[in-house]
Amino acid sequence: MPANKAPRGSLINDPAARAIFFQILVLGGVLLLGWYLVSNVMENLARQNIATGFSFLDREASFAIGESMIAYSPANSYSQALLVGFLNTIKVAVLGIILATVLGTIIGIARLSSNFLVAKLASAYVEVIRNIPVLLQLFFWYAVIGESLPGPREALNPLPGVFLSNRGMRVPALGDDPIWVWVGVAFLVAVVAVWFVARWARKRQEATGQQFHTVLASIGILVALPLLAWLLGGAPTALDIPALQGFNFRGGTSVSPEFAALLLGLVVYTASFIAEIVRSGIRSVNWGQTEAASALGLHRGTVLRLVVLPQALRIIVPPTTSQYLNLTKNSSLAVAIGYPDLVSVANTTLNQTGQAIEAVSIMMAVYLTISLGISLFMNWYNKRIALVER
Amino acid sequence: MKTKIIAAIGTALAIAFGGGAASAGPTLNAVKQKGFVQCGVNTGLPGFSNPDSQGNWTGLDVDVCRAVAAAIFGDAKAVRFTPLSAQQRFTALQSGEIDILSRNTTWTLTRDTSLGLNFAPTTFYDGQGFMVPKALGVKSATELNGATVCVQPGTTTELNLADYFRAKGMQFNPVVIESFDEVNAAFFAGRCDVYTTDASGMASIRSTLAANPDDYIILPELISKEPLGPAVRHGDDEFFDIVKWAVYASIEAEEKGISSANVDEMVKSQDPTVQRLLGSNPGMGQALGLDEKWAYNIVKLVGNYGEIFERNVGVKTSLKLERGPNGLWTNGGLMYAPPIR
Numbered sequence: 086m087p088a089n090k091a092p093r094g095s096l097i098n099d100p101a102a103r104a105i106f107f108q109i110l111v112l113g114g115v116l117l118l119g120w121y122l123v124s125n126v127m128e129n130l131a132r133q134n135i136a137t138g139f140s141f142l143d144r145e146a147s148f149a150i151g152e153s154m155i156a157y158s159p160a161n162s163y164s165q166a167l168l169v170g171f172l173n174t175i176k177v178a179v180l181g182i183i184l185a186t187v188l189g190t191i192i193g194i195a196r197l198s199s200n201f202l203v204a205k206l207a208s209a210y211v212e213v214i215r216n217i218p219v220l221l222q223l224f225f226w227y228a229v230i231g232e233s234l235p236g237p238r239e240a241l242n243p244l245p246g247v248f249l250s251n252r253g254m255r256v257p258a259l260g261d262d263p264i265w266v267w268v269g270v271a272f273l274v275a276v277v278a279v280w281f282v283a284r285w286a287r288k289r290q291e292a293t294g295q296q297f298h299t300v301l302a303s304i305g306i307l308v309a310l311p312l313l314a315w316l317l318g319g320a321p322t323a324l325d326i327p328a329l330q331g332f333n334f335r336g337g338t339s340v341s342p343e344f345a346a347l348l349l350g351l352v353v354y355t356a357s358f359i360a361e362i363v364r365s366g367i368r369s370v371n372w373g374q375t376e377a378a379s380a381l382g383l384h385r386g387t388v389l390r391l392v393v394l395p396q397a398l399r400i401i402v403p404p405t406t407s408q409y410l411n412l413t414k415n416s417s418l419a420v421a422i423g424y425p426d427l428v429s430v431a432n433t434t435l436n437q438t439g440q441a442i443e444a445v446s447i448m449m450a451v452y453l454t455i456s457l458g459i460s461l462f463m464n465w466y467n468k469r470i471a472l473v474e475r
Numbered sequence: 476m477k478t479k480i481i482a483a484i485g486t487a488l489a490i491a492f493g494g495g496a497a498s499a500g501p502t503l504n505a506v507k508q509k510g511f512v513q514c515g516v517n518t519g520l521p522g523f524s525n526p527d528s529q530g531n532w533t534g535l536d537v538d539v540c541r542a543v544a545a546a547i548f549g550d551a552k553a554v555r556f557t558p559l560s561a562q563q564r565f566t567a568l569q570s571g572e573i574d575i576l577s578r579n580t581t582w583t584l585t586r587d588t589s590l591g592l593n594f595a596p597t598t599f600y601d602g603q604g605f606m607v608p609k610a611l612g613v614k615s616a617t618e619l620n621g622a623t624v625c626v627q628p629g630t631t632t633e634l635n636l637a638d639y640f641r642a643k644g645m646q647f648n649p650v651v652i653e654s655f656d657e658v659n660a661a662f663f664a665g666r667c668d669v670y671t672t673d674a675s676g677m678a679s680i681r682s683t684l685a686a687n688p689d690d691y692i693i694l695p696e697l698i699s700k701e702p703l704g705p706a707v708r709h710g711d712d713e714f715f716d717i718v719k720w721a722v723y724a725s726i727e728a729e730e731k732g733i734s735s736a737n738v739d740e741m742v743k744s745q746d747p748t749v750q751r752l753l754g755s756n757p758g759m760g761q762a763l764g765l766d767e768k769w770a771y772n773i774v775k776l777v778g779n780y781g782e783i784f785e786r787n788v789g790v791k792t793s794l795k796l797e798r799g800p801n802g803l804w805t806n807g808g809l810m811y812a813p814p815i816r
């Protein structure tokens with residue numbers, strides 16, 4: 086407390102007391118408004134005889150869903166159906182974020198290329214794609230896939246076992262053999278091993294200056310371990326190959342036209358924004374840095390990796406985070422082209438049960454959680470890559 | 476789609492802030508005050524509700540709303556139309572955005588109860604059918620195991636489809652698209668083997684949208700009962716009565732042989748039931764809170780049920796539908812109006 090505090094006057098003149106008073110007033114007002122809204126909702130719904138509450142979640146959904154990552158049938162509950170929708174949203178968002186980052190980075194770097202044609206093509210891409218509404222692009226890709234590919238009976242067969250038709254793409258799947266699980270486990274083990282090798286190599290270089298072929302070693306480990314597991318398991322070669330049966334192909338795994346169009350649309354659209362972010366990030370690093378690094382005799386790639394990128398990433402990461410959020414939220418446009426994402430399933434639930442408020446709350450809560458999750462992760466990453474001042 | 480989420484949030488807000496008047500109260504007063512009936516219809520299903528190039532709506536569902544407007548205002552044009560997808564329709568009615576929902580909507584127990592609706596009498600008895608390209612060589616719905624099926628979400632169609640394949644122990648792969656244009660495009664581009672919806676809608680889609688209607692056949696099975704009719708909000712009995720009796724009046728008029736052509740003659744009829752209906756013997760209008768000419772106006776301006784049916788979906792239209800179950804009960808159909816007295 087500062088010693089020269091004003092003499093105690095009446096409470097009304099005390100700024101601290103006044104601040105507390107107004108905060109209580111505002112809080113009270115908000116609570117009152119909330120209470121009014123909730124009670125008004127309940128009253129209006131009751132008068133119109135509209136069902137309320139979340140008990141519908143346990144009831145049988147009775148509608149089918151086109152694609153699902155978990156077992157689902159119309160006999161399952163609404164909550165199971167919503168879970169299917171949620172996982173479908175996550176699937177397209179995760180793949181979309183990865184692919185958009187890769188494509189966006191390539192195009193962003195291409196825009197800075199000294200090759201005239203490459204640079205111009207990249208800027209044309211950015212200017213065209215980011216100025217067309219993403220919904221139109223989804224319709225476009227969906228129409229292209231639907232109209233240009235033949236029916237299943239005349240399916241294209243570009244590679245043995247791979248079939249392309251307007252029902253989507255069918256590719257062979259691994260046969261039903263327990264060993265594939267172990268191959269997967271071996272791959273995960275390999276990933277962990279690679280991490281340790283990279284750490285060891287870095288430590289050694291810092292200590293002794295000796296370099297190690299980390300990339301080659303990593304590829305070796307990633308291939309060798311799963312291969313070993315497969316060989317030990319008796320090297321099964323049985324594949325589940327799709328075959329035309331009745332109306333459509335059976336067997337193998339498939340990518341639906343709806344999923345393909347949605348993923349393509351989201352990736353192509355978001356990549357155009359990420360490209361601009363990457364370009365401005367790289368531009369923001371003073372050219373003198375590159376020159377200085379080159380003067381020290383570093384390779385071009387090393388300059389980019391060790392000098393330019395660490396500084397550029399500080400600029401790139403925050404706006405890229407909002408692009409990831411945009412992509413995830415834009416994935417709700419899936420309903421327009423029939424991909425069963427969370428919004429699509431929740432809308433159907435809303436419509437069949439009539440419980441609009443509950444269904445909309447579920448959707449909002451889920452998107453809020455996903456968005457906060459992405460933000461938290463990206464904040465953590467941003468802190469990690471922030472320049473450490475020495 | 477985003478617009479729909481916004482609509483749903485709008486409903487939530489309307490229900491949260493709206494007082495009784497906006498959502499449930501005396502709809503008739505509100506309608507009289509604004510001078511027109513706000514009617515939710517299909518986004519464009521020829522025969523049921525379809526806008527022409529000047530934005531004039533025609534169709535059986537449209538005429539139901541016109542009949543209500545004729546009964547209330549003596550003016551069949553005092554209607555404004557709100558095109559709605561299957562998913563938007565109930566929230567639009569619940570939130571008070573529309574006064575009547577007349578959009579080939581099936582009367583079901585859940586909709587009548589948990590969704591807070593009241594269904595006026597059925598204006599079209601229908602059932603769900605399947606349409607397939609002729610080239611597939613399918614003759615019956617029982618051969619559809621493994622098929623890919625195009626369907627619109629938020630419909631009874633979607634539920635009946637799942638029920639039917641479950642009951643038959645068959646597999647199918649649904650392609651669920653909300654927009655009517657998109658789902659039609661997907662089917663005609665060959666994304667699906669089968670298209671399923673109400674048989675009447677199916678006839679309309681086939682005759683108006685297929686490049687060559689003869690390339691498609693509608694399978695013989697009807698897998699459900701789809702009584703289609705107008706719905707209003709639960710809790711406003713006065714307005715519910717008006718919509719209900721507007722439909723009955725058009726059916727009763729057909730039974731009594733009163734049509735838009737002869738209604739001015741029939742006003743002079745000596746038959747007491749006709750006199751009560753057309754208001755030459757007053758009382759019925761007052762009971763409904765309407766002008767005594769309410770039923771006269773319906774028949775004069777819109778027509779009796781038979782005229783409405785034949786004009787929009789009958790054998791002389793491109794839909795070529797027979798009266799079948801939609802005939803008068805006196806002809807072996809299901810159209811039956813309780814006594815107007």
Ligand SMILES: N[C@@H](CCC(=O)N[C@@H](CS)C(=O)NCC(=O)O)C(=O)O
Binds near residue numbers: 517518559629632673
């Ligand atoms: N009668 C069914 C289905 C009604 C329905 O939506 N039918 C479709 C296919 S005929 C339709 O009218 N679509 C037009 C549109 O979405 O505007 C129901 O009430 O759920």
